[in-house]
Amino acid sequence: MTQANLDQxxxxxxxxxxxxxxxxxxxxxxxxxxxxxxxxxxAPAMSRxxxxxxxxxxxxxxxxxxxxxxxxxxxxPEQFANLQSWLEEVQGFWAGQxxxxxxxxxxxxxxxxxxxx
Amino acid sequence: MTQANLDQxxxxxxxxxxxxxxxxxxxxxxxxxxxxxxxxxxAPAMSRxxxxxxxxxxxxxxxxxxxxxxxxxxxxPEQFANLQSWLEEVQGFWAGQxxxxxxxxxxxxxxxxxxxx
DNA sequence: ACGATATTTAACCAATACGCTAATTATTAA
DNA sequence: TTAATAATTAGCGTATTGGTTAAATATCGT
Numbered sequence: 001m002t003q004a005n006l007d008q009x010x011x012x013x014x015x016x017x018x019x020x021x022x023x024x025x026x027x028x029x030x031x032x033x034x035x036x037x038x039x040x041x042x043a044p045a046m047s048r049x050x051x052x053x054x055x056x057x058x059x060x061x062x063x064x065x066x067x068x069x070x071x072x073x074x075x076x077p078e079q080f081a082n083l084q085s086w087l088e089e090v091q092g093f094w095a096g097q098x099x100x101x102x103x104x105x106x107x108x109x110x111x112x113x114x115x116x117x
Numbered sequence: 118m119t120q121a122n123l124d125q126x127x128x129x130x131x132x133x134x135x136x137x138x139x140x141x142x143x144x145x146x147x148x149x150x151x152x153x154x155x156x157x158x159x160a161p162a163m164s165r166x167x168x169x170x171x172x173x174x175x176x177x178x179x180x181x182x183x184x185x186x187x188x189x190x191x192x193x194p195e196q197f198a199n200l201q202s203w204l205e206e207v208q209g210f211w212a213g214q215x216x217x218x219x220x221x222x223x224x225x226x227x228x229x230x231x232x233x234x
Numbered sequence: 235a236c237g238a239t240a241t242t243t244a245a246c247c248a249a250t251a252c253g254c255t256a257a258t259t260a261t262t263a264a
Numbered sequence: 265t266t267a268a269t270a271a272t273t274a275g276c277g278t279a280t281t282g283g284t285t286a287a288a289t290a291t292c293g294t
Contacts (some may be wrong), residue, residue, distance in 0.1 A: 014124070047271065067270085173286070
């Protein structure tokens with residue numbers, strides 16, 4: 001993660017409205033209009049929040065096949081993982097326990113890799 | 118962690134100068150003057166950054182026995198842990214994202230302490 | 235007591251952030 | 265083709281942020 005991207009990401013998270021969007025997207029992809037409806041702000045305001053979130057890499061925008069007007073937004077977990085690893089690094093602490101934790105994950109993970117899409 | 122405190126914490130981190138301070142404090146407590154010297158900004162500007170960091174709980178201020186004029190600042194790892202657990206929660210860490218994180222750990226891990234690679 | 239030192243507070247300024255309404259773009263439906 | 269819908273961009277106002285210099289506060293050394 002570049003310095004600039006870390007900055008974008010933390011700025012993106014440092015706003016309650018944007019965190020609320022993230023909270024909603026945890027439950028699955030949502031259309032821009034749905035995100036507006038879930039909030040108290042106007043559509044243009046939401047559009048700008050979404051741009052900031054997208055620039056940070058925390059969410060991504062896709063198109064829906066049926067209707068080319070709507071845009072779907074969804075979380076990008078990789079970016080959350082990136083942020084997490086930055087936090088672990090700055091905190092120190094975690095480094096020593098990485099191995100144990102990795103082993104734990106190994107044990108817990110069943111899902112086969114390379115799922116066809 | 119309260120909502121307000123989460124907000125303060127993320128706002129505090131969303132500034133490169135403040136993160137630079139944190140980076141320095143990782144190596145141990147520092148006097149306000151040392152933090153100013155390590156940066157390009159003025160003492161008053163630094164003082165305000167320190168206030169914001171202190172309000173977030175990411176750092177704390179203590180006095181040094183010898184000289185009551187100087188103030189020492191040090192990290193409060195507890196708050197980093199708080200932030201980390203928030204991040205895990207929002208990410209759905211234990212629930213769904215195990216694969217992505219496992220891959221991430223695989224990539225990041227250097228210490229080959231008997232782990233399968 | 236007096237001047238030097240460490241830091242914060244006060245006052246101000248430029249830039250940015252975030253809200254709104256109006257307008258624009260693109261697509262769908264009648 | 266015309267109207268309706270989904271979303272973004274444009275333009276504008278206000279509040280907040282982050283920087284500066286000057287002043288205040290507190291403490292130390294002589």
